[in-house]
Amino acid sequence: MRFLETFFNGTVIAKYTPDIIVAMGITLALSVAIIISGIVFGAVLAGLRSFQVRPLTLLIVLFADLMRALPPLVVILILFFGLPSVGLLMPDWLVLYLVLSLVLAAFAEEIFWAGLTAVTRGQWEAGRATGLSFTQVLTNIAFPQAWRMGIPPLVNRALAITKMTALGSVIGVKEILSVASSAQSFSGSATPLTMAAVAYMLIFIPAVIASRWIERRFHYKT
């Protein structure tokens, strides 16, 4: 009884459900935006890297290594508390969106790059021998294959990073965890946190199922 009262308090649920639903919208919107920009930017970086221009490659590798090495929360805090002192004021959600997009881009770049290097030399030669330019082979032949090879790790990474939107609670983004955690303070009940867990499941279980479908959809035999 005490357990139910703590985690599934009916009046608390009724009171905070609307807030949690709004927060779910914010988490969902942030996640979608992060996945799209992270993957697109990562793809662009991997594409640029394939041109093998030394200074550019160096910059890309540095960026990818840095963003993969640093805990995202550290970067979020640095930007959120540091930037205002140099006169750059960014809303909390923008900081969260930017940092997580960049982290995902760093991982996506490495995944795409691994895929590009796994495309055989024969594929490149077949393309070039038919008069296609380097860029045409890259975009029409190499990249689509790298994309298919990259989908399983990319999906995993995208899920892991969108779950990090919960880090927004530290800087006050009104996403699920943040809203639940202040509701918990006001109500003195752990129930809003349970609601948060359920909300995350409502978003991410369909996402996991969708990711399985995507993996199957793009799978092909070589």
Add this chain to the structure above:
Amino acid sequence: MNARRYMLEVRGLGKTFGETEVLKAIDLNVSEGELVFIIGPSGSGKSTMLRCCNRLEEPTSGAILIDNARITDIPRRDLDRMRLNVGMVFQGFHLYPHMSVIKNVILAQIKALKRPADEARQRGMELLDQVGLGHKADAMPSELSGGQQQRVAIARALALDPKVMLFDEPTSALDPELVGSVLKVMKDLRDKGMTMLVVSHEMAFAREAADRVVFMDGGYVVEAGTPDEIFGNPKSDRLKSFLSRVSGGAH
């Protein structure tokens, strides 16, 4: 035959990889509509020579002319247009695995040749029919046998209406029972008047279909002549010993 003009001329072609001299002053001509076979032991530079003809490999010295244009003088950034004139078929087929058969055949027509999509598709279907695979147009490469994949690769190269076709050991990766279908397509092509330079170990096919056979060894053209001359009356010891080693395929 001699009255015909040269479609492909190789003059004093040399190629070194680091310290290794792979090709040493190769001279070779292929007349319009001629099928020239290149034979020789592995490591003799046959494939390298072939790959210089569309500059997948950069020659170190000498010149190559295709339809009287010196392709060895073209700056690297302008190679793409030249390559439209030179079709190439690889040992490993190299079909694009993520595209259907017809898309494999259409891609370069649209992107490199700038042919309108419907025209490219029509030409693609014509060529797939020609290689006996019109019914496989919508299949994926992984659903085809090796022989079928190679025939699609031939159609893909032909789709650009090249002046010369280069074949780099087109049947070496195939199971024996699939070789025939590819050779038949090549023979049809020859009968249609395509100029072809073929690196291959299919000696029986060389006897039957080649206009001339060139024997390469150690980076040189050692001997060249009609199939009867090369197989029936080899002059150099190196050719004699090579033929005795591969005699299983000669009859």
